[in-house]
Amino acid sequence: MGRTVPSWRQVVEEVIARFSGFKTPLRGEDPEIFDDLMNQCRLYASAASYAALPVKSDGIFLTLLFAHHKMIHELQDKVQQLSSPQPPSKETLDAYKS
Numbered sequence: 001m002g003r004t005v006p007s008w009r010q011v012v013e014e015v016i017a018r019f020s021g022f023k024t025p026l027r028g029e030d031p032e033i034f035d036d037l038m039n040q041c042r043l044y045a046s047a048a049s050y051a052a053l054p055v056k057s058d059g060i061f062l063t064l065l066f067a068h069h070k071m072i073h074e075l076q077d078k079v080q081q082l083s084s085p086q087p088p089s090k091e092t093l094d095a096y097k098s
Helices: 008-023 030-043 045-051 056-083 090-097
Strands: none
Touching (some): 008 045, 008 056, 030 045, 030 056
């Protein structure tokens, strides 16, 4: 007997295939950005399959939202590091003493 419910990875690939019509008219760097977006769906496929969501598009959108939120969080951390004053290093302090 075969499986009646496709795996999440199969669902993701089917959705990506359906979205390929959106990619076709994109120009410049946009097709690469679209491919990266679809790769985010693949990256979090295991997490989405655990969620067992009845509406498969919910899992797709949740993985995309998660990936974007993670990226925003990482960028916020970098901005915070760059904007907060860094204490001088020991080497810098030693250079000032001499």
